[in-house]
Amino acid sequence: MIKLSNFPFSTLKTAPKVSENRSTSLLLQGSYIRQVMAGAYEFLPIGYRVLKNIENIVREEMDRAGYHEMLMTILTPRELWEVADRWEIPEYFKVPAWGNSEYRISPTNEENVTNIMNEFIQSYKDLPTCVYHIQKKFRNEKRAKSGLLRGREFLMKDAYSFHRDIEDFDRFYESVKDVYLRIFDRLGLGADTYIADADGGAISDKNSHEFQVKLEIGEDTIYKCKKCGACQNDELVDEEKGFECIECTSKDFETFAASEVGNIFHLGTKYTKPFGISYLDENNKMVNHVEMGCYGIGVSRLMGVMAEYFMRDKGIAWPENVAPADYYIIVLGEENLEKAEELALDLEKTGKSVILDDRMGKKFGFGQKAGDCELWGIPNRIVISKKTLEQGGYEILRRGEKELIVKI
Amino acid sequence: MIKLSNFPFSTLKTAPKVSENRSTSLLLQGSYIRQVMAGAYEFLPIGYRVLKNIENIVREEMDRAGYHEMLMTILTPRELWEVADRWEIPEYFKVPAWGNSEYRISPTNEENVTNIMNEFIQSYKDLPTCVYHIQKKFRNEKRAKSGLLRGREFLMKDAYSFHRDIEDFDRFYESVKDVYLRIFDRLGLGADTYIADADGGAISDKNSHEFQVKLEIGEDTIYKCKKCGACQNDELVDEEKGFECIECTSKDFETFAASEVGNIFHLGTKYTKPFGISYLDENNKMVNHVEMGCYGIGVSRLMGVMAEYFMRDKGIAWPENVAPADYYIIVLGEENLEKAEELALDLEKTGKSVILDDRMGKKFGFGQKAGDCELWGIPNRIVISKKTLEQGGYEILRRGEKELIVKI
Known part of the structure; x- marks a missing residue:
């Protein structure tokens, strides 16, 4: 389990300017x-x-x-x-x-x-x-x-x-x-x-x-034959004669940019x-x-x-089998830390990996925490707070679904 | 599963001469x-x-x-x-x-x-x-x-x-x-x-x-204090004054060679x-x-x-958690291959790793196969042959124990 309260590799406030991508x-x-x-x-x-x-x-x-x-x-x-x-x-x-x-x-x-x-x-x-x-x-x-x-x-x-x-x-x-x-x-x-x-x-x-x-x-341009679907790198396309499909000799094509x-x-x-x-x-x-x-x-x-x-507006929506962790638990309120740790340990027992956002203090409100979860593309976000506990449990948001309260 | 019949990295017939160790x-x-x-x-x-x-x-x-x-x-x-x-x-x-x-x-x-x-x-x-x-x-x-x-x-x-x-x-x-x-x-x-x-x-x-x-x-010489057991590298021992324990100042010691x-x-x-x-x-x-x-x-x-x-006479007796595989299956007789593969798959289903010695031919008798098993230090050796099948199953030899026939 990564506990963010003692994890020095915090996200940067602003995105470094990189010209390329x-x-x-x-x-x-x-x-x-x-x-x-x-x-x-x-x-x-x-x-x-x-x-x-x-x-x-x-x-x-x-x-x-x-x-x-x-x-x-x-x-x-x-x-x-x-x-x-x-x-x-x-x-x-x-x-x-x-x-x-x-x-x-x-x-x-x-x-x-x-x-x-x-x-x-x-x-x-x-x-x-x-x-x-x-x-x-x-x-x-x-x-x-x-x-x-x-x-x-x-x-x-x-x-x-x-x-x-x-x-x-x-x-x-x-x-x-x-x-x-x-x-x-x-x-x-x-x-x-x-x-x-x-x-x-x-x-x-x-x-x-x-x-x-x-x-x-x-950085590559791919020529795709409209007839048979065969693809070729533009290096293979004769500059003078133009495209001719290697498979079916059709001259009908579309192109797209692609990365090898x-x-x-x-x-x-x-x-x-x-x-x-x-x-x-x-x-x-x-x-x-x-x-x-x-x-x-x-x-x-x-x-x-x-x-x-997998890039989205504010983060990278990694597929589940590649994401840095399965669950990201946001704890709001020092008094709910214990419950959050329990839940994290329970999830780990089932073989899941967890990032526990147990950072406290003014700088670490819901917005900052939810933002880091999104930037890191964790597929399941859990919130534990006074509010969710009053509703009987914690809130879970699975990527692409709606928030849901799960009873503890 | 490694099947040795199609595994090019066979052992060498003789040990290359290496002066050091x-x-x-x-x-x-x-x-x-x-x-x-x-x-x-x-x-x-x-x-x-x-x-x-x-x-x-x-x-x-x-x-x-x-x-x-x-x-x-x-x-x-x-x-x-x-x-x-x-x-x-x-x-x-x-x-x-x-x-x-x-x-x-x-x-x-x-x-x-x-x-x-x-x-x-x-x-x-x-x-x-x-x-x-x-x-x-x-x-x-x-x-x-x-x-x-x-x-x-x-x-x-x-x-x-x-x-x-x-x-x-x-x-x-x-x-x-x-x-x-x-x-x-x-x-x-x-x-x-x-x-x-x-x-x-x-x-x-x-x-x-x-x-x-x-x-x-x-390549190192360790000085061990006979009184308190503290150890030190010989670099720390004063050449003129001789050994004096850093912990208890005793001058009584034994030495041994060790590798860092x-x-x-x-x-x-x-x-x-x-x-x-x-x-x-x-x-x-x-x-x-x-x-x-x-x-x-x-x-x-x-x-x-x-x-x-962990070196022994004819191989390296790796501990179980480090050995190249958990089981080494020696098959004797082409007609017993199927049974051996079944067993290998069954073992793999339980999370064990298997080397299947399915090599056939004059050069690959029991001696050669048992020798490779020993050189590779596989902790469990299984033999499947006409003889073991007549006895109702296969022979297993766990390191340090006696051979045992296990019924299939």
Whole structure:
């Protein structure tokens, strides 16, 4: 239970001015997060609860799909990055160490994971396999901005799969789409999440898809075919010829702004070849062709997108499974504290989490308390006061419903 | 459920030769961890389960004590480190970025946390307070060795408390000792964990204590007073005058080797002064003296110490609450797979975690399977075979007990 009377991370009186997007202002005002420098944010207790809830939903669905969780290092040696010729990328940090050695704090983990799996994939029985981890990543961004949407340091779920052949890869790739859609569904984004064909860029020549959430402030433009509904990122639209649907060749489209929350790539043998992954097949023959895919969800970015998506006038209406707490109890009057604590403990016994607003004094009237509850997007608000007790109990307001007196 | 038939992270046939300590060999042989370079380890699925179990016990006890969990950044700007004059420390990494800017990947978080709390501690009502996080830390170690015991990258729980005066600090400091002892108790280390007076070094001039686990390979020497039982690190023993108990002045002592698993420090105003933390007291008067303490537990190091402490001939006998799984099911004979899976699902329904050793073929006889179960230290081993089914069920071997046939 968080008792606000002894919780230093109070909300700020006014929203800090942030040019990019209003949800970042709300996240800062609600002391969810705090900027230590451009592109690097601390998650304060209220914000960290939200982040962990999102992270756990991602983890649950990855585990349910049978992918193996591990934890790779952040520090990696230079030699690893030279194998696939990615040491010299200015957006990837280099970290000088003793002598002439240099490390990298990982911006992504294709090299590292391929190097690990090279040791463990030995037999055809080890394939296909998919491993993932959830950890911080780092980018040397020239101009980091947009709050949690684009950072120098961010929390990422990255997964990597390994396959005997392209057919097996393709089957698996399709199944990841379902896992991802399930995640975004559970996070309440389902109705506005689109899978869009995307340019694989330097990484992929074949499959690459983005999961895009329709959002006014979105930095991407999605072209949606009016005939078959297929989506594609505007990078794929030929500037001269204009839009033509990849699926049905229709030229009829609509566009909308969207924000990327996930992406999946076919990597082919870009990493498995230079690292020399091989395995023994059914006939004890060494095979040195392994297909690889990678699958990302920016967990801290997702929190930023959700803040924007669920933003209301005076707060962020987080879905119940992500909110910083299940219940927010407003106590009015010192003499009702005991009753409020009892109720909080009862709720905790049923597995619910509670923020008890037991702050007293002139500055902490109903307005301030109700405001914090709204800013933090707690789905159930309870008021205990002389008035409610006279009516026999406490008042409960569930998001989207009317206040209701519940007898104690 | 982990099904070993499709789990690439199999154990290694032989223990890699590691000069430092045998538990590191076992951790490598069991594919708990894998070294990417000296002092930097990946946690593979089996090892990550152990690490997370330890981490969660630490978290539960920190939460129970009412400390607030947050997540600070790893990247921090140079300016932050200049405030308390700690930018130029060769064991702390510097990370060049665009232009002339330089960051640090945090080796510890006194600066960062003081900077944050400076914004939020405003009133005497905000004190005392204690915040913590569990995250990777980084040290530019010249010669990293000893497996998980001393790394360039390691997982740490670091907590920081803030107080109005030294009396309040002292009270709190004593209470942290209880929280820590409870953690080490729950991890099965209680009987051999000692609190030792220690040299605060550059950080602390007053209180500093280490939590030391008695261990043959321990890198510290603890002096224990034979009269009153008080312990101190040998750094505190005067080389010329010899041992004299800090508590009772007795000169009668015994010594033992031990490994540090936690430390607590009085920081005084070393950080709060330069960052200028102040608050309003009951009379609305600004007070600019805040006492600070810090409290660390090296979570990945703790896993290394536990590996050494619970090491047996052929594996690591992890306590139940830390083991990679509750049950290890050995299936002998393809025709018994279905029964084994049923049992595994039944166990999972009761909230237990299961490793199903469904590997078939000549290479995977009872010996190999039982060996992996032992190397991974799973507390309950189940065998399902033609023989056990003829006896009416399966054989269960709980650690420290005799095999027993359980009817299905």
